[in-house]
Amino acid sequence: MSESASWRPFEGGSTLGLSGSQGGTITWDEEYGGQARLTLEQDESRSFHAITCGITGWMLHTRFFGGASEAFAAFEEMRPALVELASRLPEGGPRNAQEGARVGGPLLSAFLARFP
Numbered sequence: 001m002s003e004s005a006s007w008r009p010f011e012g013g014s015t016l017g018l019s020g021s022q023g024g025t026i027t028w029d030e031e032y033g034g035q036a037r038l039t040l041e042q043d044e045s046r047s048f049h050a051i052t053c054g055i056t057g058w059m060l061h062t063r064f065f066g067g068a069s070e071a072f073a074a075f076e077e078m079r080p081a082l083v084e085l086a087s088r089l090p091e092g093g094p095r096n097a098q099e100g101a102r103v104g105g106p107l108l109s110a111f112l113a114r115f116p
Helices: 068-088 097-114
Strands: 007-009 025-032 036-043 048-055 059-065
Touching: 025 068, 036 068, 048 068, 059 068, 059 097, 068 097
Parallel strands: none
Antiparallel strands: 007 025, 025 036, 036 048, 048 059
């Protein structure tokens, strides 16, 4: 990833207010360097908050929270961890299954253990 990359609104912010992959309303949706994405969706009527994060070609992971403050804190905590993870993985995904297991396996497992 480029050193000049920074978090910015995904698709210029056009996804805000839309329905997310978990059935909530997208209230925060950012991307980093065109490779990492972090999305928060919520539905206060159901005390529902979900964060979905992904790295192109490597992973898609969703976490669920019961409250907004917990979800917002997790969103902020996951930002630098997702950047660090993406910077250590080959861009676009593994070239083959062996690379995926050898390079991605330990890194992805550590990330998922930290953010279950």
